[in-house]
Amino acid sequence: MEKSSKSRSLSKSKSNDNYANYNNKKKRSNSYSKNTPNWLSARLEQLSEIGGYQKPELVAGALKLDSNENYAISKQFQSDIIIAARREADVREYPLGGTDRLTSAISKAIKMPASMIAVGNGSDQILDLLLGHLIQNKKKTIRILTSDPTFGFFEDRCRLYDIPLIRVPFTDGMKLDASAFIDAAKNANVIYIDSPNNPTGFQFSKSQMQKIIRNFDHGLVIIDEAYGEFGDYTISGMTRKHDNLLVVRTLSKSFGLAGLRLGYMVADKRITATFTDVIQYPYPLSTITIEAGIEAVKRMPQIQETAKMLKAERARIISTLSEHDAFEVFESNANFVLFDARGSYKRIHSALAEQGISIRRLGKVGKYQGCLRVTVGTREMNSRFLLAIRDLLG
Numbered sequence: 100m101e102k103s104s105k106s107r108s109l110s111k112s113k114s115n116d117n118y119a120n121y122n123n124k125k126k127r128s129n130s131y132s133k134n135t136p137n138w139l140s141a142r143l144e145q146l147s148e149i150g151g152y153q154k155p156e157l158v159a160g161a162l163k164l165d166s167n168e169n170y171a172i173s174k175q176f177q178s179d180i181i182i183a184a185r186r187e188a189d190v191r192e193y194p195l196g197g198t199d200r201l202t203s204a205i206s207k208a209i210k211m212p213a214s215m216i217a218v219g220n221g222s223d224q225i226l227d228l229l230l231g232h233l234i235q236n237k238k239k240t241i242r243i244l245t246s247d248p249t250f251g252f253f254e255d256r257c258r259l260y261d262i263p264l265i266r267v268p269f270t271d272g273m274k275l276d277a278s279a280f281i282d283a284a285k286n287a288n289v290i291y292i293d294s295p296n297n298p299t300g301f302q303f304s305k306s307q308m309q310k311i312i313r314n315f316d317h318g319l320v321i322i323d324e325a326y327g328e329f330g331d332y333t334i335s336g337m338t339r340k341h342d343n344l345l346v347v348r349t350l351s352k353s354f355g356l357a358g359l360r361l362g363y364m365v366a367d368k369r370i371t372a373t374f375t376d377v378i379q380y381p382y383p384l385s386t387i388t389i390e391a392g393i394e395a396v397k398r399m400p401q402i403q404e405t406a407k408m409l410k411a412e413r414a415r416i417i418s419t420l421s422e423h424d425a426f427e428v429f430e431s432n433a434n435f436v437l438f439d440a441r442g443s444y445k446r447i448h449s450a451l452a453e454q455g456i457s458i459r460r461l462g463k464v465g466k467y468q469g470c471l472r473v474t475v476g477t478r479e480m481n482s483r484f485l486l487a488i489r490d491l492l493g
């Protein structure tokens with residue numbers, strides 16, 4: 100997800116320090132029009148209590164290392180796929196059959212059967228529809244096991260649908276204990292793991308992940324691979340043998356297409372068919388998104404090349420930040436690095452902002468009090484960030 104807001108909101112960046120309170124409940128005015136029926140007022144009030152996603156502040160011209168976007172994907176890549184989409188698209192027509200061509204293009208790119216793929220308007224929306232319609236919690240029987248922290252959007256949506264979470268906390272060094280996860284899974288009927296995890300960058304080893312999935316035959320497993328291309332493996336092949344496994348992926352991060360809004364899932368064909376034919380509305384994606392998506396996934400080798408470069412840059416950021424005693428830096432399998440700047444995190448965050456460098460201020464994550472998260476950008480962007488840090492720490 101990780102969108103950026105067009106409208107600049109100055110007040111909110113002050114208060115989103117604690118990752119658990121990441122989405123501050125916004126108090127809205129109670130002065131509804133006198134024509135608003137009571138039930139509607141009550142529901143609006145209830146929904147405003149749930150709160151929404153806190154978008155990072157949009158600062159014009161800033162070096163944007165706050166939203167895990169991918170600037171290593173060139174403008175040329177973007178214009179190539181958009182020009183091709185323009186050539187193919189006729190937006191006077193509904194996109195009849197369009198998503199079928201897109202799923203077969205994705206099928207070729209990831210070497211999984213097209214029948215096991217379903218597409219959606221960003222993986223956020225796929226997760227949202229799964230929570231609201233496939234999982235549901237009308238009978239109050241659902242318990243979802245996840246990590247603490249987990250993907251903020253997912254947490255929000257669970258709150259919206261009144262689905263309780265069981266959380267396994269990260270341990271020292273920002274790691275998750277696979278056996279603690281397997282133990283806790285006994286009390287859950289759904290597992291959600293973002294692999295690699297946002298905001299820590301942690302990923303279970305492939306064998307640990309396989310073990311978690313094999314041990315969970317009484318429920319549904321959702322693995323969110325938004326950062327999968329930066330990690331060590333994808334688990335999507337396991338969906339062939341496990342019809343209770345659902346892998347969600349996106350073009351927002353590795354393809355650098357966050358603005359296109361295109362995600363997909365890989366799962367047993369009963370799930371994908373139900374999702375496509377029943378849960379989704381008939382035309383979930385615009386023709387432009389479909390055509391640009393088809394062009395994008397043809398360029399998979401280029402994406403893998405870029406991911407390789409970003410992984411090398413990630414290693415450089417981790418080792419350079421680790422030279423400073425003031426920081427504790429965590430391993431990452433994603434296109435960002437989380438580090439604990441302890442007592443000085445606020446100072447560092449605002450000093451960088453003054454120089455036009457925007458990174459994400461998270462504050463407390465697990466037992467670590469002063470966490471900051473920086474996106475891995477192009478080599479030049481990363482160097483600017485690292486130099487600014489060196490200057491600040493003197």
Ligand SMILES: *Cc1c(COP(=O)(O)O)cnc(C)c1O
Nearest residue numbers: 100221222223250297325349351
């Ligand atoms: C960024 C992100 C997504 C991506 O969502 P899109 O809607 O596809 O842009 C999904 N899951 C996690 C964990 C993320 O960090």
